[in-house]
Amino acid sequence: MAEKGVPIKEPKGKLGILLPGLGAVGSTMIAGVEMVRNGYARPIGSLTQMATIRLGKRTEDRTPMIKDFVPLANLDDIVFGGWDIFPVNVYESALNAKVLTKDDLDKVKPQLDAIKPMKAVFDKKYVKRLDGPNKKVGKNKMDLAEQLMDDMANFKKENNLDRIVIVWSGSTETYIEYDPVWDTLESFEKAMRENHDAISSSMIYAYAALKSGIPYANGAPHMTHDIPALEELAKKNNVAIAGKDFKTGQTFMKTLLAPGLKARMLGVHGWFSTNILGNRDGEVLDEPLSFKSKEVTKLSALEYIFQPKKNPELYGDLYHKVRINYYPPIGDNKEAWDNIDIFGWLGYPMQIKVDFLCRDSILAAPVALDLALFIDLAQRAGMSGIQEWLSFYFKSPIVGKGLYPEHDIFIQLMKLKNTLRHLKGEDLITHLGLEYYD
C-alpha cells in the first residue's frame, strides 16, 4: 500500500496569523503561544505541537511527533495581528476576557502590549448585542474589502512575512437567508458595490483574503466562505479554505458519545443539551437570530452521525433539543449538560447524563492555532479549496458538493492522520492487523 507522497514547499521565513476578532479566543491563543515560546507553559490541546502519529505496523513502534513528520511553521516564526472593534491591545483584551490569570498574562505583557487591533469591518446589523468604536468606514462593501486587502498587504510588508493565513475568531453573526447574489462571484462583487444586505461583515473579510490568495478558516457558525461565490473565488485563486465553527465544548462531547452509542447499535429516543455560559459569546447568542446560526450547526451533528434513514429502528424518532443560556455568574467558564435517553436490548431504556465544566477559550485556542498551521501546510502542499481533512476541528464541516459531512470525531481524526500519512507517502492505517495471528 506504500505511496509516494506529495511535494510540499518548505515553511521558510515568517508566517503571519491574522485574526478578525481579538477577543477571548484570539487573545488566549496569542498569549498562549507567547507563553509557550518563552517556556512558561505547554500548548496542551494542540495536535500540531503535542501529538504523535503512528507509522507502519504496531510492532515497528514508529510514532514521531506530527511537527517532526510534516513541515509545519515553527511557533518562533509566527507573527500575530488582527482587527477588532475595541481599540485595546491584546494584553488588555486578554485581561478583560478573564480566561487567563493576570499572573500568567504579566509574564508576556510586553509582547501582548505590542499587538494592537486594526480597524474592523463591522455592522451591528449582523451582531445585534455588540458594538464598538474601532471601525472602518467606506463607500460600500467593496471599498471596505479593499481596505482590508491593504491591511493584509501592509501587515505582510511591515513584518517581512513569507505567508499569511486568516482564522476568524470573532463573534457569531446572525442567521441570514439564502440570497441569489451569493450564487456567482460576479453577482457577489456587484452586490458588494451595491452594499447588499445579504453580504455580512465576515464575508467581506473572506473575500479580501481569498482575493489576496490568503487561506481562510472560519471559527464561527455563520455563512462565510461556504457560499458558491466564495468557493468559486477560492478555486480560481487556488486558495485553501476550511470551516466552520470551532468544535469545542458540548458538540465536541457529542461527537464522542454519539459514535460510541452507534458503534454498539444502542438506540436513542432523545437528546437534550443545555449550555450555560457567561462570556461575550453567551451574550451574543442570547439574541435569537445569532442563536439560530449556532443551532443549525449544533443540531446537524447527530443527524449525520446516527444516519436515521439507514438506522430507522434506532434513531428514527430521535428528539434532539439544544439550548444556550446566558448566565453571567460563571464568566468564560461554560457548563454543558446533556441528558441522553438511550435504549438497548429489546428496547429497554437507559440514560446518560454528562456535565462538562469546560472553558470555552481554553478549548478553542489550540484549535485556532492548529487550523492556522495546517491550512498553511495545505496551501504549501498545493491543496486548494475545501480542506475536508480538517473537519476534525469543526462543529459543521463544510464539504464538497454531493458529499455528506463527517461528524464522528474518530473518523475525522483518522481522515486527518491518514491525510498526513498520504502527504508523506506512508502506508495508510486500517487497523486490520490479521498478520499477527494465524
Add this chain to the structure above:
Amino acid sequence: MAEKGVPIKEPKGKLGILLPGLGAVGSTMIAGVEMVRNGYARPIGSLTQMATIRLGKRTEDRTPMIKDFVPLANLDDIVFGGWDIFPVNVYESALNAKVLTKDDLDKVKPQLDAIKPMKAVFDKKYVKRLDGPNKKVGKNKMDLAEQLMDDMANFKKENNLDRIVIVWSGSTETYIEYDPVWDTLESFEKAMRENHDAISSSMIYAYAALKSGIPYANGAPHMTHDIPALEELAKKNNVAIAGKDFKTGQTFMKTLLAPGLKARMLGVHGWFSTNILGNRDGEVLDEPLSFKSKEVTKLSALEYIFQPKKNPELYGDLYHKVRINYYPPIGDNKEAWDNIDIFGWLGYPMQIKVDFLCRDSILAAPVALDLALFIDLAQRAGMSGIQEWLSFYFKSPIVGKGLYPEHDIFIQLMKLKNTLRHLKGEDLITHLGLEYYD
C-alpha cells in the same frame, strides 16, 4: 487495494450456544432471542443483527447489513443450553434476575421453561459469596472436565447440531496468582488430575471446550484461557478463542471518552470512577478478591489508550481510581459515575462528570450473542487462536505475544469491520477521501 477474500464454510444446520452460568446475562440473552424470533422485540445493541457496513467509496452508497454481508448463523437455527448451580429453568432464572418484565417473559414462557441447566462445575473457593446445589462431583478436576465434554457431546447429538460455541456468562472468580502449572498443556493436565488449586472452575470449562474443538469466549475478568497451557491447546486443536470481560457500562463509556480526550490532546490529571449496582454480580464483587479480578481489567483500559509513556506531559501523572459498591436498592440497574479532571491549553483545568444509568444485562446480552455468532464465523473461516478483531466486545482484550491490547472502541470497531471487509475481499476503509477534492 482490492483483496480476494477468504473461503468461509456455510453455516448450514443448527448452532448450539452453551452458557456456563444461566443467571441475569444468560437468561436475558436467551429470552431476548426468543422474543426476537417471535417478533415481540428487536435485538437492539447487536451488530450481527442490526448493524450495516459501508463498502467502497462514500459515493457508492453500499451499506449492506452485516448479517447479509458475511455468512452468520441465523437466529432461527440457534439452540440454547447451559450449566448453573441453581436448578431452575431459564424462565424462573429470568424472573429472579428482574431484568425483563414478567409481561415480556410470559410471551416466551414455554421456550424458556424448556431450558434446564445441566449440573455445574463449581467450587466456592473461587466465588466466595455464592453457592448452590446443582453441582457435579468428580474424582478430580480432569474427571470434571470429562463430564463436561460428555455434556457437550450429548447436547450436540440430542439436538442434532452442526456446531457448538461456548460463551462464559457466569460470575467473576477471585483473582488467582500466576502458577507454573499454567505454563504448558502437559503441566496443566497433570495439575488437573492432582486437583491443583491454581486451576479454577472456569478453566475446566475452557479446557473441556477446547479439547472438544469448540470455540470459547470469556465474558468475565478472571484468567481462563488466557494462560499459556490453554492457548497452546487452542492452537493445537485449531479452535477460536476470545476474551475477556464483556465491555458494558462504565468501561464502555471510558473507552469512548478517553480516545476522545486523547484525540484532542487534552491532558488528564485524575479519573475517579464509582459504580453502584444491586444484582448478584454486585454482591460477588463486594468480595475483595473477586473485585481484584475486576479492578485489573477495569484499570488497564486508560493505560493503553492514553499511552503515558508516549505522552508524559498529558497523562504521566494520571491518578485513576475505580470503585464498585454493592447497593441493593437498584437491583440489576447499575449506575456508573465518573469524575474526570482534565486540563487544556497552558494547563488550565476543566472537569467532566458522567452519570450512566445503565442496565448491566441489557448491555451484556447483545454482546454475548454477537460473540457467539462471530466466533462461530471465525471458526468456519479457519481463523483459530485469539480473535483480536473481537476486542471491541471486551474490557480486557487478550492479544498475541508482544502486542499491546487495543482499548479504543473506535479503533476496535474499525478493526472489526475491516476484518469483515477483508474476509469478503472488499477494500479496507481508510477515510482518506482526497479524491473528492482537487
Add this chain to the structure above:
Amino acid sequence: MAEKGVPIKEPKGKLGILLPGLGAVGSTMIAGVEMVRNGYARPIGSLTQMATIRLGKRTEDRTPMIKDFVPLANLDDIVFGGWDIFPVNVYESALNAKVLTKDDLDKVKPQLDAIKPMKAVFDKKYVKRLDGPNKKVGKNKMDLAEQLMDDMANFKKENNLDRIVIVWSGSTETYIEYDPVWDTLESFEKAMRENHDAISSSMIYAYAALKSGIPYANGAPHMTHDIPALEELAKKNNVAIAGKDFKTGQTFMKTLLAPGLKARMLGVHGWFSTNILGNRDGEVLDEPLSFKSKEVTKLSALEYIFQPKKNPELYGDLYHKVRINYYPPIGDNKEAWDNIDIFGWLGYPMQIKVDFLCRDSILAAPVALDLALFIDLAQRAGMSGIQEWLSFYFKSPIVGKGLYPEHDIFIQLMKLKNTLRHLKGEDLITHLGLEYYD
C-alpha cells in the same frame, strides 16, 4: 404555654372532591385513593394519611398520626367528580397520562370507569396549546358560572354529600395583566356578564365555588382567587381558600436547598434551573405566555427565602434563571437540573449540582389530596379566607395584605404543624429544650 384549642365540626357524612381538570394529576390522585381504599398501595407523600405530629416534650414521646389528632374526613367517605374538556372517564384519562401502570389501574378499573367528566368551562384564549370537545356553552361568563353552580349542587344532591371542596388540577392558563374589573366583587360580576377578557375560565370556577360556599384550592400558577374581587367574596361568604401552584419538583427542591444555604450564611451568585418534561403540562408551558405565569411563581421563591435586602453581601447580586423545556421522550417523568454557584468564607466559590429525576403527578397527587382534606378541616374549624398555614403545599403561597409569603419549606411545615397543635390546644413547639441541661 398550653392553649384551649378551637371548636371543630365533626366530619360526618360524605365529602365530595371536585376537580376542574381530570388529567394526569387528577386521575393519579383519584386512582391512588381508590387503590389505597382497597389495600393495593399506600398513600406515600400524604401528610394527612402518613405523617405523625410530635406533641409536648421530646421525652414524653407523644407522636400520634395527624389523622388521629385532628378530625379529618376519612378516605372511605370521599366521592370524586370533576370537569374536563376531554369526554373520557378517569380510567381512560389515567391510561393516557401514562403515570400509573396499566396493571395498577386495572385493579380499580370499575371505580375509575364510573367517574365521567362534566362539561368544562374552557376558552382556548387562556390555554393556547390545548382544546377539546367537552365544553359548556353559555350566553356569557356569568351564565357559565351559574351552570357550574348547578353542577355543584346536583353533584351534592345526587351523591348525598355533606360537604364539597374544589381543587384546581387543570392546565396552567396564560399570564393576564391586572385589570380594574378585578378590584371589587361588583365590577367583577358586571364584567362576567359582559364577557370581559380579563376573566379567565379558572376565575369562573372559583367564583362559582365561593358563591356556593365551597372551599377552593388552586394548584396552578395563574391568577384565580388571588384577586381582590374573589378575596372579597370568600370573606363575605366565610369560605376558606388556598393557593397557588402545587409545589412539586424543582421548586420543592429549591425551597429545601435555599433555606439550608441561608441557614449557614453561604452566599449565592447564581442559580440556574432547567426542567425537561414531556407531558401535557410541558406542552402547555412551551407556550411563552403560559410559561410566564409559571416563571413568576418559580422565580419568587428565592427572593423571599434569601431576603437580599437584609443580606445584600450574600444575595444582593444573585442571578436566577429558570427554564422549562418540552421534551417528549420522557413523558410524565420530569427532570429538574439545577446549578448553584455559591460562595463561602472570604468569598471563595463552590458549586452544587442537583438532578431530580422526578415524576410530576406522583408528587402532585398527595398534595392535591392533603389540600382537599385540610381545607375541609379549615372550613369546619371556622377558618375562612386565605389559609396561610397551607403555604407548605404551594410554589407561590398567597398571603394577607401587608405580609410577605413564606417559602422556606421548614418554616412552612412548622407553621402547618403548630396550627394543628393550636387547633387542638397543645403547646406550640419551639425546639428550645434548655430544660434538659443545666
Add this chain to the structure above:
Amino acid sequence: MAEKGVPIKEPKGKLGILLPGLGAVGSTMIAGVEMVRNGYARPIGSLTQMATIRLGKRTEDRTPMIKDFVPLANLDDIVFGGWDIFPVNVYESALNAKVLTKDDLDKVKPQLDAIKPMKAVFDKKYVKRLDGPNKKVGKNKMDLAEQLMDDMANFKKENNLDRIVIVWSGSTETYIEYDPVWDTLESFEKAMRENHDAISSSMIYAYAALKSGIPYANGAPHMTHDIPALEELAKKNNVAIAGKDFKTGQTFMKTLLAPGLKARMLGVHGWFSTNILGNRDGEVLDEPLSFKSKEVTKLSALEYIFQPKKNPELYGDLYHKVRINYYPPIGDNKEAWDNIDIFGWLGYPMQIKVDFLCRDSILAAPVALDLALFIDLAQRAGMSGIQEWLSFYFKSPIVGKGLYPEHDIFIQLMKLKNTLRHLKGEDLITHLGLEYYD
C-alpha cells in the same frame, strides 16, 4: 410568652482561641479572621458575623445582627494560638494547605508569620497516616496533660487574655472501642498516669482544657469529651463543651435534604454517598480505622432524621452507604456525590442526584469561628456542660443522657436562634401567625 432573659457577663478584654491542629482548617480560619479584620474580605458563612435574627412578629420588622443582639467577643479582641506536629508558622501552613491563594495570604503575612505552633501531644497510634517532629515528650499521659495546662496558662499570661476557648481542628483519630477506664474521672486519671491505650491524644487536650476551666469544642468525629469521665469533669468545673465533627460538605447537604423529604413524607429506599477529596484529611481517612470514626458519625444523621421506627413504611428498609475516597488530583477541593432512591404516591420510584463541589476548609473555617465565639458566650452566660443548642454545627451532636440528637439542620437552627432569644428574654418564634387571618 415574653421572658426575662439570662444574665451574661460582658466580653471585656481579650479572648484567646487555641487550636490543637494548625493545618488546613485552622490556618484558613486564622488567615480569614486576619483578612476580615483588615478589610480584605468578608466572613461569609459565619452566623456570628453575618446573620440576623428576627424578633417579635413579622410585621414588627425587627431583625438585628446576631452580634448586635447578644454580647459576643469582637473579632478585634481575638488572639490565636495552637499546637501542631509540624513546626511551621501559620503562613507556611496555609500555603501548604493550598486553600487560600498566595495572593490573599500575602496580605496578612506578618500576622500569620507570627503564629508559631506549640509542641503537640501526638501519638501515631491514633492517626496512622501522619507524623511530624514537633511533639512533646513526657513520663506519661498525665504528665503530657500537665504540660498542656502550662501552655494554656502561659498563653493567657503572655497575651494578657481575659478568657480562652479551645476548638479541636486537628486530624481524625482512629476509632477506639469503649473501655471501662472512661467511666469515671477517677479511673480516667489513673489510666492517664498508667499510659493506658484507651486514652487518645485528643482526650489529653480535652482533659487539660476542662481541668483549666476552658470551654472545649470538638471538630473531629473521634471520641473526646463525650465519655463519662470528661463529662463529669466538665460538670464539676462548670465548663461548656460542644461536639462533635464539624458539619460541612456532604453531611451538611444530607441534613438539608433528608428533612425536606421527610417533611413531604416521601419514602427512601436507598442513599448512596461517596466523597472524593485530596487533602491531608482525605489521606488520613483512607486508613480504615480512621474512616470508621467518621463513618459512625456520617451514618447516624439519616437514622435520627427519618426515625424509621416511627415511619417504617417510608424508611424501614433504607439502605445507606457512605464512602470516602482519597483522590489527590483535587487537593483541598472535595466532591460529595449522592444518589438518593426515593418513592412517592403508591410507592412509585424517583431519584435525586446531588453533586456538591465544595471546599472542605472554606466550609469549616466559619464553623470553627462561630463555635469559639458561641461557646465563649455560653460560658459567660453560665451555661455549662453539653451545649445542645450548638448541634447546628456538628455532624454528630452530643446530647444529654436519655435524649436523642437532633440532626435536622432547620430544627437545629431554630433551637440555636430560640436559645439566643431566650437568653435575651425575647419571645420564642413558633411561626403560628394565625393572628393575621380571621
